[in-house]
Amino acid sequence: MDVAVLGATGDVGRQVCTQLVERRILPATSRLQLVGRPDGASGRAVHGLRADLVDAYDEHAPLIDVAHSPDDVVADVVVVAAGATSPARAGASLDRTRLALGNREVFAGYADAIARHGSGHEVVIVVSNPVEVGVAVMARTLGAHRVVGMGAWLDTLRFRREIAAELGVRRHRVGGFVAGQHGEDAVPLWSTVRISGQDPTERERTLRHLRRGRTLDGFPREVAAAQAELVEVAAVDVGAAYRLVDTWPADLRLVARPWMTHQSGAKTATATAAATADLVEVVLDGRETVVAGQVALDGEVSLAGEPVRGVLGVPLVLGPEGWTRVLLDPLPDDESRRLQGAAAAVVASLRSAGVEGGSRGGEPGEAGEPGEAGRAGCAGGAADPEGAGNTEDAAGVGGARDDTGARDGSPATEPSWAAQVRGLHRPGTLTALAGVFSTRGVSFDSLTTGAVDGDGDAGTIQVTFRATPRRARALERAVTRLATVRSVVVQETTDRPASPHAHADR
Incomplete structure (x- = not known):
C-alpha cells in the first residue's frame, strides 16, 4: 500500500x-x-x-x-x-x-x-x-x-503519558481517551481511564488521587488561569514554567505542556x-x-x-x-x-471559517459544495487544469467516481494492461516485481520472461493485469523505482483508446 x-x-x-x-x-x-x-x-x-x-x-x-x-x-x-x-514563540497567541x-x-x-x-x-x-x-x-x-x-489521538497519548508519569509506569500500561476539540477544548474522559494490573476498586482509588477532588466543570477556567500564570513565569525563566506545569493535575498538564512548548519557541512536530x-x-x-x-x-x-x-x-x-x-x-x-x-x-x-454546520454533508453519492480553492486550483496555487471544482465528479459516501467513469458506486470493469519491463538478469528481480503488485492488491493475468540480451545483463519481462488507469499508473511508477529495473512501458490493451506510458532507460 x-x-x-x-x-x-x-x-x-x-x-x-x-x-x-x-x-x-x-x-x-x-x-x-x-x-x-x-x-x-x-x-x-x-x-x-x-x-x-x-x-x-x-x-x-x-x-x-x-x-x-x-x-x-x-x-x-x-x-x-x-x-x-500556528506561531511558536513567546507571547504568541x-x-x-x-x-x-x-x-x-x-x-x-x-x-x-x-x-x-x-x-x-x-x-x-x-x-x-x-x-x-x-x-x-x-x-x-x-x-x-x-x-x-489526528488531534484527538495526539491528545490521548499526551493524557496517557501524564497519568503514567504520575504513577511511575510506562504509557503502554495506561488506557483512556481524550475527546472534544484539539487544543484548549480537549476533554479528558476520566471515566475511560484504565491502568494495567488494577482492579475496579484500585482504579477508583487511583483516579480520586489523580483528579484531586476536581471535576471538569471548572476545566476551561483552570486552563485560562494556567496559561496566564505560565506567561508570567516564562518571561523570567522558561525552565521554571515547565517545573510549574509538573505540579498540576494530569488533565491540566495535558493542555498546558504543549501550549508551553509553543510559547518556548519550539514546536510539537x-x-x-x-x-x-x-x-x-x-x-x-x-x-x-x-x-x-x-x-x-x-x-x-x-x-x-x-x-x-x-x-x-x-x-x-x-x-x-x-x-x-x-x-x-x-x-x-x-x-x-x-x-x-x-x-x-x-x-x-x-x-x-465559513464552513457551515460541519456535519458530513449530503446523502451517499452527494458531495459538498467545493471551496474557492477547488474552483481556482489546488492548495497554495497548484492549478488543476481539468477543473477540480466540478461537483458532478466529486466522491461522496459510497458514490466515488472511479477511473472508468462510474459515478453511481456500481462496479466498473477494469481495463486490461500490458507492461513490458526491462529488468536486470539477477536474483530478486522477479521477486521485487511481484512484491510491487501484491502489496497493491493487483494480480498478474500472465507473466512471461524473454531472452536475456546479448550482454547477459538484462532481459524483458512481459506482464498483463487488470487495474484502473489510476492504479496502473501507480504500479508503473513503483516498478520504475526498483533498483533492478531499467525501463517500463505500460499500455492499455482493451478496445478503449490506448493510454501508453513509457520511461526511458535509466
Whole structure:
C-alpha cells in the first residue's frame, strides 16, 4: 500500500515522512509520495528530502516518489500536513479564525483534487490545524468515514503519558481517551481511564488521587488561569514554567505542556508526527483498532439526549476502510457537559471559517459544495487544469467516481494492461516485481520472461493485469523505482483508446 504526505517538507510533514520510514511502517515495495507545490519552495525541497531519506534509510526505505500536481497524488492513505501553522514563540497567541480561513482553502483544494482524480477509497488523515475544519471540509467532499483528524489521538497519548508519569509506569500500561476539540477544548474522559494490573476498586482509588477532588466543570477556567500564570513565569525563566506545569493535575498538564512548548519557541512536530504515524500504521495493518480522532458525526453520539451532527473528537474504531463506528459509553455528567461545550466551540470555529454546520454533508453519492480553492486550483496555487471544482465528479459516501467513469458506486470493469519491463538478469528481480503488485492488491493475468540480451545483463519481462488507469499508473511508477529495473512501458490493451506510458532507460 502507498502513502502520500501533503506538505512533506514542512516541520510536521518532514517528521511524518521520517518516522514512517524509520519505524518501517512501509515495506520496501510500498511507495511513499512526497507532495509539494510547484510554485513554492517545497517544489524544490521535496527532491532534496527524497535524497536525504534514501541516504539515511536505504537498507529498508520504501519506494520514495515526488509529486507536485494534485493529479499525481496516488495513495491508499493521504496525510494532510499542508497549510499554515500556528506561531511558536513567546507571547504568541493562536488566531484560530485566521488560521482556519487560510487553511480552509488548502483543505478544499486537495479534497476536490482527490475526489476528482483519486480511486474513491483513500483514507485521509488530517494533521494540519485547525483539525476540525480540515475534517469538516474534506469529509463533505470525500465521505465522512474516509476522513479522520489526528488531534484527538495526539491528545490521548499526551493524557496517557501524564497519568503514567504520575504513577511511575510506562504509557503502554495506561488506557483512556481524550475527546472534544484539539487544543484548549480537549476533554479528558476520566471515566475511560484504565491502568494495567488494577482492579475496579484500585482504579477508583487511583483516579480520586489523580483528579484531586476536581471535576471538569471548572476545566476551561483552570486552563485560562494556567496559561496566564505560565506567561508570567516564562518571561523570567522558561525552565521554571515547565517545573510549574509538573505540579498540576494530569488533565491540566495535558493542555498546558504543549501550549508551553509553543510559547518556548519550539514546536510539537515530533509528537504530532508520532501520533500520525500510529494512525497510518493502523490503516495499513489491515485490522480494526480502537483509537481517538476527530470525525464528522451524524448522530452516532448523543449528548444530553441530542444527537451530535458535526465534527468532534471521539474514541472510534479505525481500520483499512477508515473509521467504522464510535465507542463512547454514557458519560458522567461533568464529562458530558464539557463535551457539549467542546462541540459548541467546534461549531463556532467552523462558522468563523465559513464552513457551515460541519456535519458530513449530503446523502451517499452527494458531495459538498467545493471551496474557492477547488474552483481556482489546488492548495497554495497548484492549478488543476481539468477543473477540480466540478461537483458532478466529486466522491461522496459510497458514490466515488472511479477511473472508468462510474459515478453511481456500481462496479466498473477494469481495463486490461500490458507492461513490458526491462529488468536486470539477477536474483530478486522477479521477486521485487511481484512484491510491487501484491502489496497493491493487483494480480498478474500472465507473466512471461524473454531472452536475456546479448550482454547477459538484462532481459524483458512481459506482464498483463487488470487495474484502473489510476492504479496502473501507480504500479508503473513503483516498478520504475526498483533498483533492478531499467525501463517500463505500460499500455492499455482493451478496445478503449490506448493510454501508453513509457520511461526511458535509466
